[in-house]
Amino acid sequence: MASYVQEGYVIDHTPASAVAAGDVVVVGALVGVAPRAIAANAVGALSVEGVFELPIATGATGAQGSAINWYAVSGVAHASTGVAAGKLAKARLAADTTVQVILNK
DSSP, rough: OOOOOOOSSSEEEOOOSOOOOOOEEEEETEEEEEEOOOOOOEEEEEOSSSSSEEBSSSOOOOOTTTEEEETTTTTESSSSEEEEEEEEESSOOOOOOEEEEEEEE
């Protein structure tokens, strides 16, 4: 039988190394954003829903609602490389350096 735990907009996370406020964190196949700093080996919060503006690899375009990934190696959203992060909240142009992402949708 299931028991309700929490809404799910924010989840607990204990990082191995310190996380700064605003950092994008990948936990398995889940992408979250730290609303506040989290010390190494301490429980903190990750937002896993909502619209966030993220840096993006330059060059490609994307329609509103299209899938977008988070490429942790480079620290940018990417159209085809990385972990599925969500959908574009608005279309992006080739010259855009940031993109609005609806996380985990």
